[in-house]
Amino acid sequence: MNKCTERIYNGLVKENPTFVLMLGMCPTLAVTTSATNGIGMGLSTTAVLIMSNMLISMLRKIIPDSVRMPAFIVVVASFVTIVDFLLEGFVPSLYDSLGLYIPLIVVNCIILGRAESYASKNPVLPSIFDGIGMGLGFTVGLTCIGIVRELIGAGQIFGVQIMPDSYEPFTIFILAPGAFFVLACLVALQNKVKKNMAKKGKEVPKSAGCGEGCASCGSRGICGGHLPGTDTVSTVSAAGKDADKKKEQEGA
DSSP states (O other): OOHHHHHHHIIIIITOTTTTSOOOHHHHHHSTTSHHHHHHHHHHHHHHHHHHHHHHHHTTTTSOGGGHHHHHHHHHHHHHHHHHHHHHHHOHHHHHHHGGGTGGGGGOHHHHHHHHHTGGGSOHHHHHHHHHHHHHHHHHHHHHHHHHHHHHHHSEETTEEOSOTTOOOOGGGGSHHHHHHHHHHHHHHHHHHHHHHHHHHTSOOGGGTOOSSGGGOSOHHHHTTBOTTOOSBOHHHHHHHHHHHHHHHHHO
8 A cells, every 4th residue: 555545544544533533523513414514514624634735745844843833824724715715606505504614624623733743744745645535534524424414303415305204303413412422323333343343353264273262273373372352372272382392302
């Protein structure tokens, strides 16, 4: 996996800003009353992330350490202003829905965090892909939360009616408590999936001849005598090694 692909995977899965790092919770909980708002906020943040990471990486050897944070904020604020004007001019309905949270992108800890921890220390191309990865991860997180809240709270997805007319919406899901509940459920689901994947990765291959324990193992060299899910070497494996050693001594 090359460095650019790794940065995208890192932002989408390994260090997803919404479900793993839990960054940018203010817009995450406030604007995700619908999937449209979620994807709009996510893409706006992605555009600012990419451009700010690129410029900060280009200027990383010029900006003095003593004023790096004010310099980062000026750079981010410039791109946020551009995005704000573009949304107001071309997507006024989305601009009205997001409201104050567009200017607040300036102090979004995802953007300042990536500028400080990555863009200011790495070349331009990896910094751009880092912005793409983290931005897409943020967009996916907001969109997923928005879809769940809009579906349960209004029976719609992206403004299209999904549920039948007889469906009674749970309006609490488009209110503040619903945002916390949906976020918690999605984080728990992601942790469960990761746990199951990690558990499968630790399983000993069937080709090793491993059944219920090391007594049926025909190849101790594969797992080293460790039972899956434990940290102790089995006594059967240890006894087998002692027997092999005794045979070698008798043959000598």
